[in-house]
Amino acid sequence: MLGFLVKRLALALLVAVTVSVVGFVLLRASGDIAVAIAGEGATETDIQAVRQQYGFDRPLPVQYVEWLGKTLSGDLGRSVYFNVPVAQLIAERLPVTLLLGALSLVFALALSIPLGVVAALRPNSLLDHAALWLAVFGQAMPSFWFALLLILVLGVWGRLLPISGTGSLLNYVMPAIALGYYATPAIMRLTRAGMVEVLGSDYIRTARAKGLRTGKVLFKHALRNAVIPVVSLAAVQFGFMLSGSIVIESIFALPGVGQLAWISLQRSDFTVVQGIVLMLSVIYILLALLADLFNAWLDPRIRVA
Amino acid sequence: MSGGMSPGMGETPLLAVEDLRVDLPLEQGTLHAVRGLSFEVGRGETLCLVGESGCGKSLTSLAVMGLLPRRAKRSARRLSFDGQELLGLSERRMAALRGNRLAMIFQEPMTSLNPAYSIGDQLEEALLCHRRVGRRQARERAVHLLERVGITAAGRRLGQYPHQLSGGLRQRIMIAMALMCGPELIIADEPTTALDVTIQAQILHLLLELKREMGLALVLITHDLGVVARVADKVAVMYAGEIVESGSAVEIFGNPRHPYTRGLLSCVPVPGRTRPGEPLGSIPGIVPSLVGSLEECGFRERCALAQAACRRPVPLHRLEAGRAVRCVLADPAGAPA
Ligand SMILES: Nc1ncnc2c1ncn2[C@@H]1O[C@H](COP(=O)(O)OP(=O)(O)OP(=O)(O)O)[C@@H](O)[C@H]1O
Ligand SMILES: [Mg+2]
Numbered sequence: 001m002l003g004f005l006v007k008r009l010a011l012a013l014l015v016a017v018t019v020s021v022v023g024f025v026l027l028r029a030s031g032d033i034a035v036a037i038a039g040e041g042a043t044e045t046d047i048q049a050v051r052q053q054y055g056f057d058r059p060l061p062v063q064y065v066e067w068l069g070k071t072l073s074g075d076l077g078r079s080v081y082f083n084v085p086v087a088q089l090i091a092e093r094l095p096v097t098l099l100l101g102a103l104s105l106v107f108a109l110a111l112s113i114p115l116g117v118v119a120a121l122r123p124n125s126l127l128d129h130a131a132l133w134l135a136v137f138g139q140a141m142p143s144f145w146f147a148l149l150l151i152l153v154l155g156v157w158g159r160l161l162p163i164s165g166t167g168s169l170l171n172y173v174m175p176a177i178a179l180g181y182y183a184t185p186a187i188m189r190l191t192r193a194g195m196v197e198v199l200g201s202d203y204i205r206t207a208r209a210k211g212l213r214t215g216k217v218l219f220k221h222a223l224r225n226a227v228i229p230v231v232s233l234a235a236v237q238f239g240f241m242l243s244g245s246i247v248i249e250s251i252f253a254l255p256g257v258g259q260l261a262w263i264s265l266q267r268s269d270f271t272v273v274q275g276i277v278l279m280l281s282v283i284y285i286l287l288a289l290l291a292d293l294f295n296a297w298l299d300p301r302i303r304v305a
Numbered sequence: 306m307s308g309g310m311s312p313g314m315g316e317t318p319l320l321a322v323e324d325l326r327v328d329l330p331l332e333q334g335t336l337h338a339v340r341g342l343s344f345e346v347g348r349g350e351t352l353c354l355v356g357e358s359g360c361g362k363s364l365t366s367l368a369v370m371g372l373l374p375r376r377a378k379r380s381a382r383r384l385s386f387d388g389q390e391l392l393g394l395s396e397r398r399m400a401a402l403r404g405n406r407l408a409m410i411f412q413e414p415m416t417s418l419n420p421a422y423s424i425g426d427q428l429e430e431a432l433l434c435h436r437r438v439g440r441r442q443a444r445e446r447a448v449h450l451l452e453r454v455g456i457t458a459a460g461r462r463l464g465q466y467p468h469q470l471s472g473g474l475r476q477r478i479m480i481a482m483a484l485m486c487g488p489e490l491i492i493a494d495e496p497t498t499a500l501d502v503t504i505q506a507q508i509l510h511l512l513l514e515l516k517r518e519m520g521l522a523l524v525l526i527t528h529d530l531g532v533v534a535r536v537a538d539k540v541a542v543m544y545a546g547e548i549v550e551s552g553s554a555v556e557i558f559g560n561p562r563h564p565y566t567r568g569l570l571s572c573v574p575v576p577g578r579t580r581p582g583e584p585l586g587s588i589p590g591i592v593p594s595l596v597g598s599l600e601e602c603g604f605r606e607r608c609a610l611a612q613a614a615c616r617r618p619v620p621l622h623r624l625e626a627g628r629a630v631r632c633v634l635a636d637p638a639g640a641p642a
Contacts, residue, residue, distance in 0.1 A: 200374075202416040208372055209411075210431045210482065211404035214396065224421045299421055300466040 004296060004303050012289045019281045020071070024064050027274060036270075076275040081267045086275035089260060094279075096166060096256035097249070101241045103172050104180035105234065112184040113230070116191025117223065123196060131192070135185035143244055147178035147251045164253035175252045179244050183237040190233055194226030201225075228295050235291035239284045318345040319490055319522050320369065320407075323383035327364045330376060334596045338364045338377075340546040346490065346539075351516070351523045353533040353554070355569065356543030359592060362526045363412065365543075366492045369524075370409050371399045387489070405435040408483035410493040410512075414476035414500070418467035424478055425463030431485040450481040454511060473504040480512060490522040498528065530569060534558055539627075542566050545592055545603040548621065552628035562630040564608045602632070610634060 034050045035042070042050075051057045055066065070076075076086035119128040154174060155163035162171050198204060199222055207221040245258030253259075257276055264272035296302045327339035339361040346352045354362050368379045371391065384391045386407060391399065403409075411417045419427060428450070429443035438446075444463065451459035454477040467475060476496060483491055493512060497505035513536055516523045527533060533540055537554040542565065550563040561567045568588040590607030593599060602608070602615040614633040621631045 202411065202413050203419040205372055206411065206417045206479075206482075207419065208400070209370060209403055209409045210434065211400045211402070212430065212434050213400055216430075216434070221419050221422075225419070300423075301420055301468050304468075 001296070001303050005293075008289060008292055008296075012285050015288075016282070016285050019285070020068060020278075021064065023274075023278060023281065024067055025060075028060065028063075071278070076278070077271040079264070079269055079272045081264065081269040081272070086272050089272060090257060090275055090279055093255060093257045093260050096254055097242060097245050097258055100172055100175055100179065100245055100249070100254060100256060101238055103176035104183070104241045105238050107176050107180035108183040108187055108237065109234065111180075112188035113191050113223075113227070115184075116188040117195055117218065119188070119192045120195030120199060120226075121218075128192075131188060135188050138181050138185040141182075143178050143182045144247045144251060146181060147174070147248055150174045150178055151251075166254055171252070171254070175248050175254060178251075179241050179248050182244065183234075183241065187230055187233060187237065190230050191226060194229055195222060198222045198226045224298055228298055231295050231298070232288075232291050235287040238287055239280070242280060242283060316347070317385075317388045319348045319350075319387055320346040320524070321383055321385045322369065323381060325365065325368060325381040325384060326379070327361065327368050327373065328378045328380075329374075330378075331596065336595050337598065338546055338595055339368065340599070342541075342543075342546075342548055344539075344541050344548070344551065346522050346524060348489065348522055349520050350538045351525060351536055352539045352541065353537035354524060354526045354541050354543060355528065355530060355533055357592060358528075360543045361546040361595075362543060363494050366409065366494050366524065366526060369492065370403060370407070371396075372403075372409075401435070404431055404483075404488070405486045406488055407490040407492070408486070408488040410476075410479050410483050410491060410496045412495045412498055414472050414479055414496075417479055418475055420467055422466075423463065424465050424467070424470070428463070428478070428482055428485060431482050435486050446485060447481070450484050451478070453484075453515065454478070454481045455507075456481075472500050473508065476500060476508055477511070480508075480515070484515065484519070487519070488521065490524070491516070492524040492526075494526045495528065496525075530572070542569065545599065546595055547603070547631060548629070549604065549631045550629065552624075553626070556626070556628055562624075562628070562635045563604075563632045564610050564634075565604050568607075 032047075034047050034054065034056050037054070038047045038050045055063060074087050076090070078084070079086055079089055082089060115131045115134070119125075119131040122128055151163050151174065154160045161173050162168075163174070165171050204217060204222055207217045212221070242258075245254075245256060246261050247258070248254075249256045249258035250262045257279070261273060261276045263269075264276070292302075322345070323343045325339055325342040326337070329336040329338055342361075342365060344352060344354075354365065356362055364373065364377070367373045368377075368381075369384065369391075371394075373379055379392075381392060386402065389402075391402075394402075418424070425444065425447060428447040429440065432438060432443045432446055433440070447463060448459045451462055456462055456474065456477055462470075462478075470478070476499075480496075496512060497508050500508060509532060512523075512525075515521070525532075525536065534554065539551070540554050540557045541548050541551040542557070542563065543549070544565050550557065550561070550566045557566065558570070561570055565588070572588070588607055593603045593606070600618060602611075602619045605611045605615040608615070612633065619631050619633055621629050622635050623629050624635065
């Protein structure tokens with residue numbers, strides 16, 4: 001187990017370094033930043049001065065190391081538009097986005113895993129087909145459209161839920177449904193496929209031969225093995241949800257990182273966008289790590305790798 | 306533990322199967338995998354079920370256990386365990402019997418244990434789901450049985466996972482698992498086929514020793530007629546989903562009546578007569594398709610003694626002393642034997 005942990009952490013670190021190098025090079029390759037900073041109407045000498053001031057005239061590796069040092073110490077630069085440190089902007093808004101992401105994931109899992117299990121128990125039954133249609137529906141509908149539909153039905157007509165703001169947890173219900181629903185089809189189909197396979201396996205027959213009740217067979221012996229691929233998928237979907245929050249947070253006026261990204265994109269505030277992309281990369285890497293650790297807990301065979 | 310070789314007159318057999326059928330709907334039609342099987346097993350008795358691959362042995366045992374795949378259809382005139390009818394029993398009540406009073410050991414030790422749970426967990430739950438005992442007692446029973454099935458360092462094994470163990474060890478664990486509740490009947494479906502030849506004999510030996518010691522009844526499914534000759538009280542020879550010959554082991558080996566049984570016996574190496582390296586006799590030809598009904602003797606095309614009467618369905622002729630033969634040659638009402 002310790003060996004697995006060390007290997008897995010080393011891998012995460014390697015990915016993080018690679019991502020940071022690629023990110024850095026892309027940033028430098030995306031155009032001459034000195035020109036952008038110097039602004040319109042700057043002369044060649046102005047631009048040269050900016051290059052020297054920011055150190056853009058030095059070799060790339062040197063610049064990378066310096067940038068990395070700054071980033072690691074929490075210095076992500078300054079927002080041109082808000083005129084505050086990017087790290088501070090993100091830190092203020094991250095809790096909203098993480099809460100939204102977590103609630104969306106919980107909603108998605110709570111809907112798709114039971115549906116997947118039920119569909120697997122009776123393949124090709126009415127229920128299986130109903131679940132499939134629900135999945136197709138979810139996959140086909142853009143989340144912003146679904147969000148607007150929710151606002152109309154639950155917010156405007158039904159007056160059941162608040163349609164914007166962050167006053168209470170209720171404010172998160174609709175955004176979480178809109179964001180989470182999009183992830184349900186994939187998770188449900190994978191749960192179903194996993195359960196169908198596992199339910200036909202020899203060890204499930206053994207569990208039944210022991211005289212275990214159906215519930216124990218399903219939820220102790222089958223589900224644990226069936227959800228292993230689902231865990232990795234859920235981690236990826238959680239990443240998608242964070243990206244999807246750009247649209248959803250704007251629709252529901254939730255002051256999260258997604259909304260910040262949206263504003264910054266509109267104002268060409270690239271330091272902020274850079275900072276958000278970097279933060280998302282780190283979250284992706286952490287999610288993949290968490291998913292692997294969780295899977296190692298689920299399946300002892302993974303631990304020896 | 307009624308001691309005797311066969312149940313006394315009038316005593317209810319532990320397991321009674323009458324006209325058991327298993328049908329599997331396929332695209333090409335219905336596969337009649339088990340076609341009206343009848344047999345009985347008394348307390349402490351060993352019944353060996355033999356026959357070629359695909360003749361329906363595993364489906365028969367799964368049908369008795371109520372573990373058939375969902376789409377398989379089971380029917381019978383009677384399927385009773387210790388006098389209790391199993392047909393129509395609810396899943397809940399069937400589960401209360403399974404693993405408790407009748408247990409099963411499977412053909413595939415490598416895949417029959419759940420990879421996600423420790424050996425200890427899987428052994429203990431077999432007892433915990435039937436008896437009101439604590440984890441500690443369950444653990445003690447598990448250790449005791451692991452030692453009984455010849456596993457060293459039993460206490461340490463409990464914390465191990467299936468992938469850390471060899472096939473032989475896993476089958477020993479499956480045997481221990483089947484014994485957790487002290488069952489009265491064990492169905493062992495080719496328990497050694499998947500194992501190394503060197504281990505096969507050990508495992509079989511162990512199973513038989515435990516059986517004798519605990520006075521269990523055993524339904525042993527096997528290809529190995531050498532084993533059958535040593536351990537069986539009764540033998541049922543299956544061919545294409547039917548029993549073609551059954552009777553006491555002594556009778557079957559001493560005086561096989563069905564050409565198929567004779568063919569099988571000629572495939573067995575006989576000490577003294579078969580020289581090492583000499584190829585064994587085998588029965589030429591293939592088994593008939595099990596899809597649709599059989600309107601003639603299923604063995605006719607492979608039988609050297611086939612005659613016109615074999616083109617009609619052949620009933621099971623009941624002979625003296627519990628013998629039954631499905632062959633026109635064994636018809637007591639005529640036909641030269
Ligand atoms: N799930 C299934 N779906 C379709 N056909 C099946 C299924 N299980 C068994 N069969 C068929 O039913 C027949 C009997 O199978 P069974 O497994 O009982 O044979 P067996 O006597 O145990 O053979 P073996 O010695 O190879 O284990 C075979 O023809 C097999 O192909
Ligand atoms: Mg079999």
